[in-house]
Amino acid sequence: MHEDVDRMDAPFTTAGAIALELLASPAVADAWSSASALPAMSVGALACHLGRQAVRAADLLPVATDLAPLGSADAHYHRAAWVTSTSPDDPVNDRSADDADAALGHGALLERTADALARVQTLLTTGAARPVVGLPWQGWALHRDDFLLTRLLEVVVHSDDLAVSTGVPTPAFPPEVFGPVRDLLGRLAEHRHGQSALVGALARRERARVVSAF
Secondary structure (H helix, E strand, O other): OOOOOOOOHHHHHHHHHHHHHHHOOHHHHHOOOOEOOOOOOEHHHHHHHHHHHHHHHHHHOOOOOOOOEOOOHHHHHHHOHHHHOOOOOOHHHOOHHHHHHHHOOHHHHHHHHHHHHHHHHHHHHHOOOOOEEEEOOOOEEEEHHHHHHHHHHHHHHHHHHHHHHHOOOOOOOOHHHHHHHHHHHHHHHHHHHOHHHHHHHHHOHHHOOOOOOO
């Protein structure tokens, strides 16, 4: 399943560049201290959370791990505590790191995100990125393609959150970025709600229902 360990390398760097362009929007800077579309998060904190996906990749990709990898990105979301959390106030949803980064300002976000993307590009093109990436705060690891797929999902979803929060168009991601995220979200929604609920939500407006992957 993971013979092509590099299949998400190029899509991730593409997604990161698109996200950075959104983060650089004057609308993000202008709304920095305003409430975002997500509960208990300012626009600045949301922007920093989006930028952190590149930083986390840059920090984790070169690090060796003894943690056993899960079999898929799906398994990561099936186990992650924040997925089953019921309140933004739950400890697992702590956003103090995002708030702290937001306090440093818009310019600092752009600088660290651009630097992280450059580091990721170097790691992926020089072979320095590990085939298995440890997630020590979770207690497991992921194969690199699965790890980068989870970061792709974060980038796509939070780019939409940030665009909605600031009144700018949501970026259009190319098929190699959006396709894997769309498929992962669909599988997670099916796992959570069942096939009938997913089919009804997508194909039958007379049976419209809320079907969330999380």
